Amino acid sequence: MSNAPLREPTFLILTALAARPQHGYGIQHDVEEISGGQVTLRAGTLYAALDRLRVDGWVDVDREEVVDGRLRRYYRLTEPGAARLAAEVERLRAHTRAAHNRLRTRLTGGTA
Amino acid sequence: MSNAPLREPTFLILTALAARPQHGYGIQHDVEEISGGQVTLRAGTLYAALDRLRVDGWVDVDREEVVDGRLRRYYRLTEPGAARLAAEVERLRAHTRAAHNRLRTRLTGGTA
DNA sequence: TGTCATAGTCAGATCATCGGTATATAACGT
DNA sequence: ACGTTATATACCGATGATCTGACTATGACA
Numbered sequence: 001m002s003n004a005p006l007r008e009p010t011f012l013i014l015t016a017l018a019a020r021p022q023h024g025y026g027i028q029h030d031v032e033e034i035s036g037g038q039v040t041l042r043a044g045t046l047y048a049a050l051d052r053l054r055v056d057g058w059v060d061v062d063r064e065e066v067v068d069g070r071l072r073r074y075y076r077l078t079e080p081g082a083a084r085l086a087a088e089v090e091r092l093r094a095h096t097r098a099a100h101n102r103l104r105t106r107l108t109g110g111t112a
Numbered sequence: 113m114s115n116a117p118l119r120e121p122t123f124l125i126l127t128a129l130a131a132r133p134q135h136g137y138g139i140q141h142d143v144e145e146i147s148g149g150q151v152t153l154r155a156g157t158l159y160a161a162l163d164r165l166r167v168d169g170w171v172d173v174d175r176e177e178v179v180d181g182r183l184r185r186y187y188r189l190t191e192p193g194a195a196r197l198a199a200e201v202e203r204l205r206a207h208t209r210a211a212h213n214r215l216r217t218r219l220t221g222g223t224a
Numbered sequence: 225t226g227t228c229a230t231a232g233t234c235a236g237a238t239c240a241t242c243g244g245t246a247t248a249t250a251a252c253g254t
Numbered sequence: 255a256c257g258t259t260a261t262a263t264a265c266c267g268a269t270g271a272t273c274t275g276a277c278t279a280t281g282a283c284a
Contacts, residue, residue: 003150005120007240011207018214025262034210038115038203045241047264052240068249070262077218086215089208091150095123096201096208098146102130103198106189119271137231157272159232164271180280182231 002056006088009045014058014077014085021062021076024050050075058084114168118200121157126170126189126197133174133188136162162187170196 006014009031016022016030027050028041053059058081062074077085118126121143128134128142140153165171170193174186189197 007119008117008207009241011211015207015211015214018211018218023262025260028262034207036206042242042244043263044243044265048240068261070249072262082215082218085211089211089215092204092208094148095120095127095146096204099123099127099130099197099201102127103194103201106130106194121272135231137229140231154273154275155232156234156274159234160271180230182280184231 003087005091006084008039009041010049010053011085011088012039013041013046013049013053014081014088017059017075017077018082018085021074023072023074027075053081057081115199117203118196120151121153122161122165123197123200124151125153125158125161125165126193126200129171129187129189130194130197133186135184135186139187165193169193 012031012034013027015034016027019030022030024043024046028043028046031039031041050059054061058078059075060078062076064074065072124143124146125139127146128139131142134142136155136158140155140158143151143153162171166173170190171187172190174188176186177184
C-alpha cells in the first residue's frame with residue numbers, strides 16, 4: 001500500500017464509495033454533496049482516478065448494468081481501499097490538529 | 113484569495129509558519145516534526161512553494177540575516193495566509209468528518 | 225583531510241488534475 | 255419538429271505542484 005498523500009478529488013471519490021457501491025455519475029453528485037458544493041468532479045478526473053484506484057486495488061468493479069442501452073458500471077471500495085482511506089483520515093486529522101493549534105498560538109501568543 | 117485545495121507540502125509549510133517566522137531550513141525540520149516524520153520536504157519543493165506563496169501574498173519575507181557568510185532568510189505568515197490556512201483546516205475537517213462517518217456506516221450497516 | 229550539518233538554488237521529469245470534446249439515449253418544453 | 259437538459263462513460267492535450275537529484279558554500283568536528 002503506497003502511502004503517498006491523496007489529492008482532494010481522489011479522497012472524495014473513496015469517501016463517496018465508502019458508504020455504498022456507486023456508478024460514476026452517482027459518485028460525481030455524491031462528491032458535490034459531501035463537499036458542500038465546493039468540489040465538482042470533471043468527468044476526466046473521475047474516470048482517470050477510478051482507473052488508477054482499480055490498478056492500486058482500492059476500488060473494484062461491483063457490477064455492470066445496462067439501462068436504456070447505456071452501460072452503468074458500479075464501483076465498490078475494497079478492504080485495502082477502506083484501510084487506505086482510514087489511514088488518510090488519521091493523517092489529515094493530525095495535520096489539521098497541528099495547524100489549528102498553531103493558529104491559536106499565533107492569536108494568543110503572537111500579537112500580545 | 114484562490115481557494116484551490118492546498119497540497120500536503122504547501123499545507124505543512126503554512127502550518128510551520130503559523131507558529132512563528134522561520135527560515136527555510138527550519139521549516140524543513142518543523143514539517144518533519146509536525147508530520148511525525150512522515151513528510152520530508154525536498155529543498156526544491158520547499159523553496160518553489162515559498163516563492164509561490166509569496167506571489168499569492170500568503171507568506172512574506174520577515175527579515176534576512178547573514179550567519180557564517182550564509183544567507184538566512186526568515187519567512188512569516190501574512191494575515192491573508194493565516195485566513196487561507198484556517199479555511200483549509202475547516203475544509204479538511206469537513207472532509208475527514210464525512211469520510212469517518214461513511215467508514216463507520218460501512219462497518220455497522222455494510223456487512224451486518 | 226574528509227565529512228557532517230547548515231542554507232539555499234536550479235533544471236528536468238512525473239503525474240494528478242483540469243478543461244474541453246465526443247458519443248448516445250430519454251425526457252421535457254415550446 | 256427541435257433544442258435543451260439529464261444521464262453516463264470515455265479520451266486527449268495542457269497545466270502546474272511536486273519529486274529527483276545535483277550544485278554552491280561555510281563552519282565545525284574528528
